[in-house]
Amino acid sequence: MAGTTSTVSGTAAASSRTRRAPADKHDARRNQLAESALTTLGELGYARTSLREIANNSEFSHGVVHYYFHDKLELIVYCVRYYKAQCVTRYDAVVSDSTTAEGLLDAFAAKLVETLRDEAPMHRLWYDLRTQSMFEESLREAVTMIDATLEEMIWRVVSRYAELAGRPTAMTPSAAYAVLDGLFQQALLGHLVGQPQALDQIASQVHGLMPLMLAPAPS
Amino acid sequence: MAGTTSTVSGTAAASSRTRRAPADKHDARRNQLAESALTTLGELGYARTSLREIANNSEFSHGVVHYYFHDKLELIVYCVRYYKAQCVTRYDAVVSDSTTAEGLLDAFAAKLVETLRDEAPMHRLWYDLRTQSMFEESLREAVTMIDATLEEMIWRVVSRYAELAGRPTAMTPSAAYAVLDGLFQQALLGHLVGQPQALDQIASQVHGLMPLMLAPAPS
DNA sequence: CGAAACCCTTGACGACTGTCAAGACTTTCC
DNA sequence: GGAAAGTCTTGACAGTCGTCAAGGGTTTCG
Numbered sequence: 316m317a318g319t320t321s322t323v324s325g326t327a328a329a330s331s332r333t334r335r336a337p338a339d340k341h342d343a344r345r346n347q348l349a350e351s352a353l354t355t356l357g358e359l360g361y362a363r364t365s366l367r368e369i370a371n372n373s374e375f376s377h378g379v380v381h382y383y384f385h386d387k388l389e390l391i392v393y394c395v396r397y398y399k400a401q402c403v404t405r406y407d408a409v410v411s412d413s414t415t416a417e418g419l420l421d422a423f424a425a426k427l428v429e430t431l432r433d434e435a436p437m438h439r440l441w442y443d444l445r446t447q448s449m450f451e452e453s454l455r456e457a458v459t460m461i462d463a464t465l466e467e468m469i470w471r472v473v474s475r476y477a478e479l480a481g482r483p484t485a486m487t488p489s490a491a492y493a494v495l496d497g498l499f500q501q502a503l504l505g506h507l508v509g510q511p512q513a514l515d516q517i518a519s520q521v522h523g524l525m526p527l528m529l530a531p532a533p534s
Numbered sequence: 535m536a537g538t539t540s541t542v543s544g545t546a547a548a549s550s551r552t553r554r555a556p557a558d559k560h561d562a563r564r565n566q567l568a569e570s571a572l573t574t575l576g577e578l579g580y581a582r583t584s585l586r587e588i589a590n591n592s593e594f595s596h597g598v599v600h601y602y603f604h605d606k607l608e609l610i611v612y613c614v615r616y617y618k619a620q621c622v623t624r625y626d627a628v629v630s631d632s633t634t635a636e637g638l639l640d641a642f643a644a645k646l647v648e649t650l651r652d653e654a655p656m657h658r659l660w661y662d663l664r665t666q667s668m669f670e671e672s673l674r675e676a677v678t679m680i681d682a683t684l685e686e687m688i689w690r691v692v693s694r695y696a697e698l699a700g701r702p703t704a705m706t707p708s709a710a711y712a713v714l715d716g717l718f719q720q721a722l723l724g725h726l727v728g729q730p731q732a733l734d735q736i737a738s739q740v741h742g743l744m745p746l747m748l749a750p751a752p753s
Numbered sequence: 754c755g756a757a758a759c760c761c762t763t764g765a766c767g768a769c770t771g772t773c774a775a776g777a778c779t780t781t782c783c
Numbered sequence: 784g785g786a787a788a789g790t791c792t793t794g795a796c797a798g799t800c801g802t803c804a805a806g807g808g809t810t811t812c813g
Contacts, residue, residue: 362581497716
């Protein structure tokens with residue numbers, strides 16, 4: 316199991332300067348552990364994930380976690396922030412590539428269905444952590460920051476949708492995020508429980524809801 | 535609220551035959567333990583709640599739980615169902631007492647704020663359990679049943695609101711529940727995190743959203 | 754009264770957890 | 784080469800968990 320890491324770093328930039336990368340290598344290990352942790356967390360949830368299980372899903376032993384992270388909470392928070400960077404730009408292509416309101420709506424709904432299908436474990440982990448922050452104060456800072464980032468992400472979609480439709484928005488960013496998040500969470504639950512129509516349903520629901528976020532057409 | 539019938543029958547016939555109530559007393563103890571468990575669960579969350587802690591919040595010792603429940607999961611599921619009975623009728627008075635659409639909307643928003651303020655621990659417990667059901671299959675049956683019941687509860691409000699407004703509904707029960715649940719969950723999180731404006735915000739957001747659930751006025 | 758059923762406490766079990774110290778192994782650098 | 788720094792494993796610690804058996808206490812009823 317062990318020793319594989321040395322082969323990786325050895326085969327990579329062995330020619331020029333294999334050394335002289337203390338902080339970089341340190342961060343690389345932290346990210347590597349974070350990815351193993353995120354896999355385990357998405358599989359088992361926050362409560363049932365132990366440091367030994369995280370280490371089992373990596374190529375290291377359980378003691379190494381405490382070498383790179385002060386304690387379990389620091390690892391979790393690091394994971395949450397690491398995860399954030401991956402999902403914030405999820406809909407940026409949708410916003411920039413669309414030229415009509417209907418096209419943006421279709422692309423947005425399709426992207427929702429796609430991430431719901433392909434990244435369900437990560438999404439349920441996010442909802443798990445956000446709910447745990449209702450009980451555990453130490454999670455709140457990271458959760459609040461990510462929640463704000465997600466709200467901004469959604470608002471970029473909604474405001475661009477309004478711009479393309481030529482109609483002003485009729486909701487606050489906060490409300491728009493909340494209602495779309497409610498639909499998404501319901502679809503995620505339905506999808507995980509095994510309802511086959513959950514994916515189609517979220518698409519049609521979003522198609523029905525988004526026009527309501529704009530002021531009525533002047534007509 | 536749930537097992538009130540058995541309690542009543544037990545106290546009523548106490549004079550004539552104090553005995554002959556094995557199932558009734560058994561159920562009363564189960565409900566008593568369920569209430570202690572719900573208090574603890576609302577305080578600590580599902581993950582950090584142990585049977586010993588539940589027993590500490592009651593007047594019994596930790597071993598008694600296993601006398602009335604086969605295992606921890608049976609207690610939790612029993613608690614969830616017990617909790618359901620208390621919240622399903624929450625908005626029934628709002629529906630039956632309102633005579634105008636505006637009056638219903640005001641009363642509904644006020645009730646949302648009230649339960650958000652007074653019963654926050656129970657609400658975060660519900661969201662905790664619903665999220666845990668995304669990971670733990672054994673919780674799904676009870677959670678799915680309660681979720682459907684809540685959706686019906688919300689739909690009674692929305693459809694009555696449409697009736698009073700003289701306009702047809704423009705959303706499915708599923709979508710109406712999802713968007714309102716999203717707003718509620720956001721407000722709960724904000725309230726628990728200490729945002730003072732969370733309660734006022736949910737009221738105004740609901741006032742803005744509910745009219746959008748109806749077909750546009752004929753004008 | 755005395756047997757029997759019921760209720761509850763106590764204490765212990767094996768398993769699991771986060772944490773951390775001790776040491777082996779590897780890499781870096783003079 | 785050899786000291787020094789960095790990296791990782793191993794093993795153990797104190798604690799908590801769900802579970803359950805053994806045995807008092809209490810109540811019920813013939």
